[in-house]
Amino acid sequence: MDLTGAPTRSLLRVVHxxxxxxxxxxxxxxxxxxxxxxxxxxxxxxxxxVVAVGAERFALDRHTCTRIAVEPA
Structure with missing residues (x-):
């Protein structure tokens, strides 16, 4: 799945x-x-x-989110 389909408040591991x-x-x-x-x-x-990596938070546009593959951590 990509970041657009990921549920909020769940931990995810970046695959690609x-x-x-x-x-x-x-x-x-x-x-x-x-x-x-x-x-x-x-x-x-x-x-x-908006994603959090450690203590950092930043916003990603929808197009960028579609290009980041994740899986449940």
Whole structure:
């Protein structure tokens, strides 16, 4: 499943990060990389999601969320 289908308030493990270029590099710098455990904290519906990686929280647009594969942690 990707981040758009993930339920809020559940712990998820990133399986694949299908974001290339500078955006992909920035996400990896923020800790969003394969193997990382994340939590979807807010669902902004058509806008995207807010995810937590450790103590950090950041918003991702819907298109980016569709490119991040996750599984239950």
């Amino acid at each position: 990060l299908g974001v290339d270029g500078r955006a992909g590099l920035r996400l990896r710098e923020l800790g969003l990389r394969p193997g990382a455990v994340v939590e979807v904290t807010h669902d902004a519906r058509a806008q995207g999601r």
